[in-house]
Amino acid sequence: MAEIMLAGFGGQGVLFAGKVIAKAGMEALKNVSWLPSYGPEMRGGTCNCKVIVSDGQIASPDIAEPDFLLAMNAPSLDKFEGKVRAGGTIIMDSSLIDSKRTFRKDVNIVCIPAKKIAEKIGDGRLGNMVMTGCFISRYGKIPLAKVVDCMRRSVSKAKSSLAELNIKMLKAGYAF
Numbered sequence: 001m002a003e004i005m006l007a008g009f010g011g012q013g014v015l016f017a018g019k020v021i022a023k024a025g026m027e028a029l030k031n032v033s034w035l036p037s038y039g040p041e042m043r044g045g046t047c048n049c050k051v052i053v054s055d056g057q058i059a060s061p062d063i064a065e066p067d068f069l070l071a072m073n074a075p076s077l078d079k080f081e082g083k084v085r086a087g088g089t090i091i092m093d094s095s096l097i098d099s100k101r102t103f104r105k106d107v108n109i110v111c112i113p114a115k116k117i118a119e120k121i122g123d124g125r126l127g128n129m130v131m132t133g134c135f136i137s138r139y140g141k142i143p144l145a146k147v148v149d150c151m152r153r154s155v156s157k158a159k160s161s162l163a164e165l166n167i168k169m170l171k172a173g174y175a176f
Contacts, residue, residue, distance in 0.1 A: 001056065002139055003063040006131075007048035007080055008072030010038060013128030017070070018049035020132055023154065024147040025053040033061035046075065053142065068139070070131050071097065072114070081107075091134050093127055110134060117172050126169045133173025144174050 004021060008014045015036050022034040031054045038047035050063040065085040071077035071092040084090055086106040092099070095115035103109050112134050114127035136147055148167050155163035 001052065001054035001058075002068060002141070003066045004051040004053070004068040004070065004135070005048060005063060005066040005080055005083070006051070006070040006072075007046070007076035008128075009076075010045045010047045012072045013126070014047050014072060015049050017128040017132045018051045020129075020147065020150065020154075021051050021053070021135065021142070023150045024136070024142045025051075027146040027150050028142045030054060030142070031056065031058050033058050035061040035063075046079075048076065048080070053139075068135060070135055072128065072131065073097065089138060091131060091138065093131060095127070110138065112173065112176050114173065117176070118169055121168050121172060122165060123169075126166060129166045129169035130173035130176075133170035134176050135173075136170070137174045137176070144170070 006014045006018050018034055022032040025032040033052045035050040052058050065083055067085060067088045069080050069084045069090045071090060074097045077092055077097055084107050089108040091110040093114040094111035095113040099111040114130035115124050117130045118124050118127040136142055136144055147170055151163050151166055
């Protein structure tokens with residue numbers, strides 16, 4: 001079982017990234033839960049979501065000590081770093097968070113310049129998919145092909161070009 005917390009500002013695609021992970025988990029025949037939480041501000045307010053991917057039953061969608069934290073900004077890292085279980089992994093966007101800061105010694109830290117990678121590929125707003133790809137590679141129990149298939153089926157034909165761009169972002173994060 002993996003308990004994942006994704007956190008950032010509204011508009012960074014935190015909830016969408018969580019949905020992608022949950023849907024891909026279902027495609028990989030896992031049990032999943034997705035629990036969003038966001039402030040009253042649609043854009044710029046804080047938001048997070050909790051995703052659980054498990055081979056067994058999920059008793060509750062709430063997470064006290066996540067195995068993984070995907071932090072898309074410094075306030076989110078500050079808020080949730082202390083909750084990550086010992087031995088867990090924090091994946092942070094080092095484009096937006098100072099990677100020279102002091103971190104806990106009992107967790108694994110992955111610094112990925114997600115926003116910069118996304119800008120280089122073509123759209124800096126899609127750093128969430130770079131972070132998602134990085135998570136998928138570290139977690140290792142959901143094949144990237146499942147995530148890609150899920151992405152293609154989840155986007156309307158009118159937005160198929162956006163799906164392909166998201167897939168490029170996923171693959172870049174996965175390869176990081």
